[in-house]
Amino acid sequence: MATLTYVYADSTAVLGPLATYAEPHCYDLCAEHSERLTAxxxxxVVRLAMDPTTTRPSGDDLEALADAVREAARTPSPPEPPPGPPVPRGGTGDPVEVARRGHLRILRSPEP
Structure with missing residues (x-):
């Protein structure tokens, strides 16, 4: 596994050890894709030498995994309130709003 970092201004791509935190213009690659990388x-393309002993999971990896599980288990934010009553629009022949969810609206054709 490796992290690909690139800089457009320098026309350079750097392939090195996995990054410890997310940054813009960085992507983690599996071993197969990091070996086949072309630019x-x-x-x-600058390929940094990677220490094979660092590819094994560490205590920090386990702690990061536990933190991610705790974060995922937190109670989600409360749901959106239900939509209000239908809002009639305009005059005769205009559609009537029946319901709303976020930015979407359900319209009913007017009665003839």
Missing amino acids: PRGWE
Whole structure:
């Protein structure tokens, strides 16, 4: 596994050890994809040597996993309140709003 970091201004892609935190323009790659990585024509690819002993899980990895599980188990935010009563629109021949969910509306054709 490796992290790909790139800088457009320098036309450079760097492939190195997994990053410990997220940054813009960084992507984690599996071993297969990090080995097959190519860059656009004119770009330079810098491959940093990776220490094979660091690829094994550490205590920090276990703690990060436990924190992620705790975060996922937290109570979700309260649901949106139910939509209000239908809001009639305009005059004769205009559709009538029946319900609303977020930015979407359900309209009913007017009665003939």
